[in-house]
Amino acid sequence: MLTQRPRGTADIYGSAIAAWRALEEVVHATFRAYHYEEIRTPVFEHTELFERGVGETTDIVEKEMYTFLDRGERSLTLRPEGTAGVVRAYVENKLYAAPGAAKLYYIGPMFRYEKPQKGRERQFHQFGCEVLGSDDPAVDAEVIALNVDVLNRFGLAGLTVELNSVGCPVCRPEHRARMVAVLKPAAHRLCPDCQRRLDRNPLRIFDCKRGCREVLAELHAPSILDALCPDCRQHLAAVEALLTALAVPYVRNPHLVRGLDYYTRTAWEVTAPELGTVGGGGRYNGLVAEVGGPDTPGIGFAVGMERALLLRELQHGPWPAEPRLDLFVAVADPSATAAAMQMLQAVRQAGFTADRDYQGRGLKAQLKQADRLGARLVAILGGDELARGAATVKDMASGEQRDVPMDGVVDLLRRLADGAQI
RNA sequence: GUGAGUAUGGCGAAGUGGUUAACGCACCGGAUUGUGGCUCCGGCAUUCGUGGGUUCGAUUCCCACUACUCACCCCA
Numbered sequence: 001m002l003t004q005r006p007r008g009t010a011d012i013y014g015s016a017i018a019a020w021r022a023l024e025e026v027v028h029a030t031f032r033a034y035h036y037e038e039i040r041t042p043v044f045e046h047t048e049l050f051e052r053g054v055g056e057t058t059d060i061v062e063k064e065m066y067t068f069l070d071r072g073e074r075s076l077t078l079r080p081e082g083t084a085g086v087v088r089a090y091v092e093n094k095l096y097a098a099p100g101a102a103k104l105y106y107i108g109p110m111f112r113y114e115k116p117q118k119g120r121e122r123q124f125h126q127f128g129c130e131v132l133g134s135d136d137p138a139v140d141a142e143v144i145a146l147n148v149d150v151l152n153r154f155g156l157a158g159l160t161v162e163l164n165s166v167g168c169p170v171c172r173p174e175h176r177a178r179m180v181a182v183l184k185p186a187a188h189r190l191c192p193d194c195q196r197r198l199d200r201n202p203l204r205i206f207d208c209k210r211g212c213r214e215v216l217a218e219l220h221a222p223s224i225l226d227a228l229c230p231d232c233r234q235h236l237a238a239v240e241a242l243l244t245a246l247a248v249p250y251v252r253n254p255h256l257v258r259g260l261d262y263y264t265r266t267a268w269e270v271t272a273p274e275l276g277t278v279g280g281g282g283r284y285n286g287l288v289a290e291v292g293g294p295d296t297p298g299i300g301f302a303v304g305m306e307r308a309l310l311l312r313e314l315q316h317g318p319w320p321a322e323p324r325l326d327l328f329v330a331v332a333d334p335s336a337t338a339a340a341m342q343m344l345q346a347v348r349q350a351g352f353t354a355d356r357d358y359q360g361r362g363l364k365a366q367l368k369q370a371d372r373l374g375a376r377l378v379a380i381l382g383g384d385e386l387a388r389g390a391a392t393v394k395d396m397a398s399g400e401q402r403d404v405p406m407d408g409v410v411d412l413l414r415r416l417a418d419g420a421q422i
Numbered sequence: 423g424u425g426a427g428u429a430u431g432g433c434g435a436a437g438u439g440g441u442u443a444a445c446g447c448a449c450c451g452g453a454u455u456g457u458g459g460c461u462c463c464g465g466c467a468u469u470c471g472u473g474g475g476u477u478c479g480a481u482u483c484c485c486a487c488u489a490c491u492c493a494c495c496c497c498a
Contacts, residue, residue, distance in 0.1 A: 004489075059496050063423080081498085110498080115423080117492060126498060193495070204496095258497095269498095279498065304498030332456050363456045371458040382456060396458070 008114070008122025019309055019319040023154055024107065027127045030150040031105040034142070036129055039104045041085035043111075047075040053084035053291050055262065057200060064112040078111035083262075083284070083300055084291070086130045091293030101133035107305075119275060119307045128281070128302035132288065135297040137235050140266045140283060141242030147270055147279060147301045148248055156311055159278070160271050161250035163243075165236040166203070166257065167228055168264045169286065175227035176202055182219050189215050206255035225254045235265050262287040266299065274314045279303030324374035326352040326413055330366040332382025340381045343391065343409055350410045371396060376416070379409055 005011060012020060031038070047067050054060050066078035079085055086104055089095070095102045107127035114120060129146070131139050144161060151159055167175060179202040187195055190205065194212045197204045203224060205212050228236065243250050250268070258267045262284040269280035281301020288296040313319070327347050329340045340356060347354040355373065357366045363380070370378045380392040380401075391409060394401035404412055 007489075064496085112497085114496080116490090117494095120497075124498065128498090277498065302498060307498060330457080362451095364458080365450085367458040369458085375458095378458085380457070384456080392457090394457075399458085401457085 006122070008116040010121060010123070015319065015321065016309075018322055019312065020305075022319070023305060023308060023312075024127075026154045027105075027107055027150060030146070030153055031129065034103070034146050036103040036105040039086055039089060039106055040108070041082075041089050041106065042079075043109060044076045044078050045085055045088065047077040049084050049088055049291065050077050050080060053087060053262065053287060054081065060112060064114055066111045066113055080112045081110055082106050082108070082126055082128050082302055083130060083287070086300075087132070087287055087291055087293070087298065090130075090132050090296075091288060091291060096133060096294055096296055101131050101139070103129065103131050105129035119304065119310055121306060125305040126302045127305060128279075128300055130298055130300035132298045133296055135235075135285065137238035137266075138242055140235075140239045140299055141246060141248070143281065143299055143301060144239075144243060144250070144266075144268055145246050145248045147268075147281060147303070151270065151278065151303065151308060154308060154312060155316060156272065156278070156308065157315060158272060158274075160273075161243075161248060161268055162253040162256050162271060163240070163250045163266070163268045164253050164256035165224065165228055165232055165265050166263050166267050166282070167224060168232050171227055171229035171232055172224075172264075175222060175224055178222050178227065179203070179205075182221050183216075186215055186219060201257060203255070203257040207257070223254045225252075232265055239266055258282045262290065268301075270303070272311050275307060275311050277304075278307045278311060321374075323353075324376060325355055325370075326376050327354040327409065328366075328370035328373060328375035328378045329354065329356045330363055330370065330378055330380045331356060332363045332380055332385075335383060336381040336386055339386060339406060340379075343379060343381070343406060346407070346410055347413065350413070352410075352413050377409075377413070379404070 028038070047065070050065060051061055056062075060080045065080055068076060070076055086106060090102060090104070105128065108125065109123050110126050111123050113122060116122060129143065131143060144163075148159060148161060166172060180198060183190070183198055183202065183205070187198055190198065190212050191208060194205045194208050197208075205216060205221075240250075253269075256267055256269060258269075258280065263282035264285045265283045267280075267282035269277050271277050279301055281299070283297070283299040285297040288294065288298055327344075329344055331337055331340045344354050344356060357369055361369070363382075367378060375396055378394045378396060380394065385391050388403065390403040390405050392401055393404045393409065393412065
């Protein structure tokens with residue numbers, strides 16, 4: 001146990017880091033282009049925030065939260081998703097007082113107590129955004145376009161936007177009641193999972209893979225799209241028209257249900273054939289009021305970063321190796337240690353990457369190491385060089401070597417960087 | 423929460439109820455004095471996830487536990 005990470009967590013290091021940083025850079029650059037501001041909220045919040053904000057009956061709240069008491073007997077929970085914390089911060093800091101809609105994005109770790117499998121961990125990472133203060137369908141369309149754009153910028157292809165409307169407090173309860181009324185008498189014909197869904201989330205039965213859909217068809221169970229109220233219907237139509245205008249390809253999926261209770265109207269998922277869901281989002285017009293703020297419409301999405309990275313690797317293979325080392329300093333004699341360190345520091349401070357051996361290995365082994373590290377140049381420093389006041393500098397690609405004054409190595413590197421030959 | 427599979431050196435991977443647990447890669451050292459990539463030679467698991475049991479004897483058989491992987495559920 002002592003040397004084993006907790007289940008469902010990962011150490012991210014080595015060759016994986018480059019891919020992570022690249023993704024993070026794409027995220028920041030994309031949100032900057034759309035004029036979003038980053039917000040960093042705590043990784044833990046009061047448990048009630050998630051209970052209210054995510055929904056008491058969701059899987060997340062019922063069985064997936066990392067909840068603990070702190071020393072002051074407060075119940076705190078490691079955030080299982082990003083929206084609740086951002087909405088809380090929006091209300092607490094009165095960001096609604098600023099003119100216009102608030103456009104916020106976040107990036108960071110989330111925590112859910114789940115059984116790990118491919119693309120699913122207990123500590124995972126999401127980036128996402130929230131737009132608070134506008135009910136304009138143009139915002140829906142822009143946020144969906146942004147959701148796709150950021151993934152495309154990361155090099156992901158073949159993504160599909162699945163789009164649906166889950167209605168609003170006016171039309172959803174009605175639809176739900178009609179579904180239950182139709183299905184309840186036939187409950188015994190549904191699979192055990194769907195019998196539970198009937199009470200919890202009847203819309204999900206449309207997604208059943210075990211034949212329950214046939215029962216739905218036979219009973220003419222109502223589709224949510226047919227049950228939408230005029231306002232919701234109009235909103236959806238406007239969003240679709242704008243997506244088309246933006247050339248964002250999407251498919252309607254009337255069975256798409258977002259897991260969290262706070263969603264209203266627009267709901268979507270971005271999926272990849274290789275992996276399934278990479279990200280998803282929706283509108284949540286009741287959430288801000290639910291957590292005690294002014295009645296404010298909102299919309300947002302989240303993308304699973306592990307999944308984006310996984311997909312990137314499936315589509316393009318392993319991330320290319322890190323850039324090579326500009327200079328390796330081989331210490332051929334301990335008496336040259338100080339001179340070697342001076343050279344290293346000078347080269348590093350000039351903006352190049354440089355390294356040496358710390359194991360006290362022989363010159364041969366140091367050259368071998370330099371080769372493995374992909375060093376462009378190796379500077380050999382020993383008794384001879386000290387006496388001469390010049391390092392023996394070897395070009396590892398050509399094998400040629402020549403004497404270079406101790407303080408001339410930076411200059412040489414600069415010339416090489418400009419394309420000169422050694 | 424349900425189901426299935428797997429656990430052998432840094433990594434990959436053979437193997438058998440019984441003296442010294444293959445092999446490949448990596449790593450370390452050497453093959454001329456202070457010089458890499460190729461080649462050659464040598465070194466590198468008192469030990470086979472952990473704990474029990476069966477047995478004269480178990481890494482190989484049984485049980486439990488733990489971890490990992492995959493699927494379901496759900497989701498990112």
